[in-house]
Amino acid sequence: MTRPRGEGPVRIANCSGFFGDRLSAAREMLEDGPIDYLTGDYLAELTMLILWKARAKDPSLGYAATFLRQMEDVLGLAVERGVRIVVNAGGLNPAGLAERLRALAEKIGVKANVAHVEGDDVLPKLGALQAQGVPLAHLETGRDLASAGVKPVTANAYLGAWGIVAALESGADVVVCPRVTDASLVVGPAAFHFGWRRADWDRLAGAVVAGHVIECGPQATGGNYSFFREIPALEHPGFPIAEVAADGSAVITKHPGTGGAVTVGTVTAQLLYEIDGPRYANPDVVARFDSVRLEQEAPDRVRISGVRGEPAPRDAKVCINYLGGFRNGMTFVLTGLDVEEKAALVRRSLFATLGGEERFASVDVRLVRTDKADAPSNEEATALLRIIVKDQDPQKVGRAFTNAAVEMALGNYPGFFATTPPTPESPYGVYWPALVPRGCIDEVTVAHDGRRISIAPPPGAGSETDVVVAAPVLPAAPQGATERRPLGTLFGARSGDKGGNANVGVWARTPEAYAWLREHLDVARFRVLVPDAARLEVRRYELPNVLALNFVVVGLLGDGVAASTRADPQAKGLGEYLRSRLVDLPVVLLAR
Numbered sequence: 001m002t003r004p005r006g007e008g009p010v011r012i013a014n015c016s017g018f019f020g021d022r023l024s025a026a027r028e029m030l031e032d033g034p035i036d037y038l039t040g041d042y043l044a045e046l047t048m049l050i051l052w053k054a055r056a057k058d059p060s061l062g063y064a065a066t067f068l069r070q071m072e073d074v075l076g077l078a079v080e081r082g083v084r085i086v087v088n089a090g091g092l093n094p095a096g097l098a099e100r101l102r103a104l105a106e107k108i109g110v111k112a113n114v115a116h117v118e119g120d121d122v123l124p125k126l127g128a129l130q131a132q133g134v135p136l137a138h139l140e141t142g143r144d145l146a147s148a149g150v151k152p153v154t155a156n157a158y159l160g161a162w163g164i165v166a167a168l169e170s171g172a173d174v175v176v177c178p179r180v181t182d183a184s185l186v187v188g189p190a191a192f193h194f195g196w197r198r199a200d201w202d203r204l205a206g207a208v209v210a211g212h213v214i215e216c217g218p219q220a221t222g223g224n225y226s227f228f229r230e231i232p233a234l235e236h237p238g239f240p241i242a243e244v245a246a247d248g249s250a251v252i253t254k255h256p257g258t259g260g261a262v263t264v265g266t267v268t269a270q271l272l273y274e275i276d277g278p279r280y281a282n283p284d285v286v287a288r289f290d291s292v293r294l295e296q297e298a299p300d301r302v303r304i305s306g307v308r309g310e311p312a313p314r315d316a317k318v319c320i321n322y323l324g325g326f327r328n329g330m331t332f333v334l335t336g337l338d339v340e341e342k343a344a345l346v347r348r349s350l351f352a353t354l355g356g357e358e359r360f361a362s363v364d365v366r367l368v369r370t371d372k373a374d375a376p377s378n379e380e381a382t383a384l385l386r387i388i389v390k391d392q393d394p395q396k397v398g399r400a401f402t403n404a405a406v407e408m409a410l411g412n413y414p415g416f417f418a419t420t421p422p423t424p425e426s427p428y429g430v431y432w433p434a435l436v437p438r439g440c441i442d443e444v445t446v447a448h449d450g451r452r453i454s455i456a457p458p459p460g461a462g463s464e465t466d467v468v469v470a471a472p473v474l475p476a477a478p479q480g481a482t483e484r485r486p487l488g489t490l491f492g493a494r495s496g497d498k499g500g501n502a503n504v505g506v507w508a509r510t511p512e513a514y515a516w517l518r519e520h521l522d523v524a525r526f527r528v529l530v531p532d533a534a535r536l537e538v539r540r541y542e543l544p545n546v547l548a549l550n551f552v553v554v555g556l557l558g559d560g561v562a563a564s565t566r567a568d569p570q571a572k573g574l575g576e577y578l579r580s581r582l583v584d585l586p587v588v589l590l591a592r
Contacts, residue, residue, distance in 0.1 A: 003036055003193075009243040009251070010193040012186050012210075016040030016087070017217030019047050019064045025217065025239050026070040030077050032255035035241060036193070038078060039185040040087040041215045042067060045499065046561045048179065049321045049429040051091040052154050062093035063176075068100060071174075075101075076110045079173055086164055086185050090176040092154065094118055095446065098176045113448035115172035117163035119441055119455070120179040122318060123155040129436060136320070136434040140500065140554060145432065150322040153429070157316045157436060160283030161207075162198065163445045163455045164188025170447035179319065181282055183211030190244040198284070198458045201465075205287035205309025206248025208280065212287075213252050213270050213304070214240040220252060220270045221260035224572075226492035226579060231266075233259030249305040251297060262300040265492060265509065268546050272505025274496040276552055277541045278469075279310070281317070284458055286310040290543050291469045306545075308469060314462025315435035324430040324563050325361060328397040328423060329388035330405045334371070335415040339383045342413040343367045346385055349412055353404045360397065362390035364565040384419070388565045390428070398425040431499050431560030471544050477515040478586040487529070488579025490589055491517060495575035500564075502556040502571035504530075504578055507548035513589050514547035520583075526551055529581040530574070 003010065013035040015025040019042045029038055042064035055062030067089035078085055090097045098116040105112045122129070126145070130136060136145035145152075156179035165188050167175040177185070187207040190196070196203050213220050220240040222231035231237070238258025243251040252267050254260065271292065278290035286309065293306040334342045347365055357363045368384040375381035387405075389397045402422035409416050443455040487506075490513050495504040506521065508514035527534045530553070537554040557564045557571060568574065 005193055006195065008194065009245045010037070010190060011035045011241055011243050012037045012039060012189050012214070013241045014039050014041070014214040014217050014239050015070070016042055017215065017219065018042065018044060019050070019066065021217055023066060023070060026074045027077070028258070029239055029255070030074055030081065030083060032238070032258060035083055037189040038083050038085045039189070040067065040089060041182045041185060042087065042089040043091060043179060045319055045321070045431045048092065048154050048156060048319060049562055052321065055092055060093075060096055063091045063097035064089035067097070068104060071101060072104060072108065075105060075112060076108060079110055079112050084168065084173055084175070084189070086175045086177070086189055088177040088180050088182070088185060090116055090178045092121070092156070092178070094176045094178045098446070101174060101176065112173040113171050114174045114176065115167035115170055115445060115447050116176040117159065117167060117180065117443065117445050118178060119443035120156045120159050122157050122436060122441065123152060125440060126152060126155055129440060134436060136318070136436070139433040139435070145320070145434065150430070152320045152322045152432070154321045155318055157318045157441050158283055159441075159443055160184050160458075161187035161191055161204075162284065162458070163443050165192045166445040166453045166455060167447065168192040170445070170449075170451065170453065172448055182215035183208045183282055184284070186211030186214065186242055186244070187282070187284060194246045199311070199460055201285050201309030201311060202307065203248035203309075204285040206250060206304065206307040207244055208282045208285060208287040209271070209289070209292055209304055209307050210242040210244055210250035210252070212280070213267055214242050216270060216273060218260060219273065220266055221254050221262055222266050223260070224494070225266055225269055226488060226494070226576070227265060231261050235259060248307060249303065252302045252304065253300055262302050264294045264296050264302055267294055267302045267304070268507050268548060269492060269494040269505070271546060272494045272507065272548055272550055274498055274503060275505070275550060276498060276503065277539070277550075278543060281313045283316060284312050286313060288467055288469055290545060291467070293545055308467040310465050310467050311463040312458040312461040314438065316438050316441055318434050318436050320432040320434060321429045321562075322432065324428050324559060325390055325392045326394040326397050326425040327388060327390045327428045328401050328425050329386065329420065330402060331419045332385040332387070333417050333419060334383045334385055334413065335378070336381050339369065339371055340367070343385045345413050346408070347387070349408055350387065350405055353407070354401065360389045360391050364388040366567070368567070386567065394425045429560075429562040431562065433499050474515045474518070474544065475512050477519040478512055478588045481587040482584035483587055483590060484582050485585050485590065486580050487583050488576070490585060491579065493575030493579050495571045495573070497557055497561055497570040498552065500555055500557045500560050502553045502574055504551045504553070504575045505548055506551070506575070506578065507546065509547070510592070511547065514544065516586060516589065517549060518542060518544070521549060529578055529583070532556060
């Protein structure tokens with residue numbers, strides 16, 4: 001049963017980390033143990049473009065349809081147990097999803113109050129904002145949107161927690177949100193439960209950290225974890241729960257008997273996921289990630305404490321997407337000898353037929369040397385040649401491109417075959433992050449009875465308050481004999497995308513190991529270990545309280561995941577690649 005408001009800690013569970021996550025997770029979280037709130041994150045920058053395509057085909061869509069399937073299964077159980085549900089599955093159409101939920105509740109005979117939040121969609125306002133002098137400058141390049149000469153298809157401001165608070169205060173059993181930040185799904189219920197004020201910066205910041213840890217579901221319980229061999233029953237890990245206290249501290253846990261584990265390591269890994277510097281800006285507060293302290297309180301219970309917060313940002317971040325053009329690609333398999341010469345022949349032949357590489361807006365050719373000399377199997381003797389083309393003209397990159405590739409099959413390199421069939425062109429989107437004044441966002445909570453409640457920006461937003469965070473005392477970096485071993489022998493890593501940038505968080509498991517990491521893994525060394533970053537801006541941040549470094553590789557993913565031509569467009573494997581690189585590790589650390 002749900003605890004009375006004000007009593008704590010309040011148990012806030014996650015059942016979704018992305019659009020497409022485990023459908024059964026909602027029922028598992030409701031059946032496997034007590035919780036007070038069930039949250040789910042369904043949105044990412046790429047998801048907004050996917051939902052736009054769905055809405056373009058059917059204006060009644062634009063939300064995460066899988067959430068409806070989950071609610072058909074568990075809505076009655078949640079209401080029966082007094083568990084309130086808060087999700088951002090509304091996407092581009094929160095009102096439409098709320099209406100579908102009401103119809104679903106009536107169909108299955110469940111009395112549930114459904115509210116929704118709206119106001120994140122600033123697409124209709126972009127022209128007026130530019131006329132008023134708001135440049136909508138790209139946060140990395142500084143280029144203003146008007147000079148790009150593009151037509152955005154989505155523009156959604158990241159909303160915060162107070163619309164959720166208003167919905168819960170209005171008596172909602174289910175709160176459907178649009179593009180609120182992932183962490184706000186936890187901050188809202190916690191702020192409502194304890195009656196926090198809008199300037200309770202430290203409490204809000206603590207809830208932001210807890211929300212960030214559980215937002216990606218089982219990544220907090222051992223999923224995608226560097227030391228995965230230490231995690232039990234990882235075949236079906238449990239989803240995480242944040243037990244948030246009145247002071248904003250929290251314990252991350254999971255239901256007893258479920259797979260996976262909650263350790264300082266698994267929480268640290270998720271803490272480092274898709275972040276930038278130590279100041280983690282949320283619409284309601286700036287959380288200082290360099291103040292976070294983690295402690296293994298008991299098995300599967302990690303306490304988060306000491307989090308400091310600074311006033312909310314003055315401006316709101318906006319996720320703008322526009323159609324960048326069309327793309328297509330082919331992957332050729334090159335076997336055995338003369339791999340580089342075969343790849344060169346493919347490239348010359350294909351583009352000679354197509355009229356030259358200069359005909360296309362973009363050509364990306366990558367030879368992936370997966371082949372081995374004197375390989376013990378046919379497959380291990382193969383390399384992959386990936387050719388991707390982009391252009392504003394769909395005809396150039398459509399079947400004309402793939403047909404030309406297929407027509408080479410009997411008259412080109414020996415052993416010719418491809419892994420991809422001839423396909424038509426596909427549109428791709430470009431992500432454009434920008435800032436807008438908070439005052440231009442008309443955030444509204446629509447209660448279950450139709451009342452419209454306006455949500456004001458946090459007081460003091462943009463105030464200059466610089467929290468001083470004391471750094472821990474670290475031991476000296478170990479010296480002496482070394483062995484050449486993979487970096488991952490001692491250190492974990494977690495990587496991901498931040499728009500067109502990639503982040504790689506690297507953490508140590510002891511203060512001595514962190515002291516060595518901090519001294520040895522500087523930007524220059526990082527560029528050596530990750531050659532793809534050699535000519536790019538790399539930012540390095542220290543988080544000594546959690547024994548971690550965070551690297552941000554600016555521009556590695558180009559114009560974002562939807563436009564990236566990398567084989568790993570979200571940089572999911574970049575951290576594990578870094579761990580595989582050989583370095584000279586101190587023998588004294590290896591012995592421990």
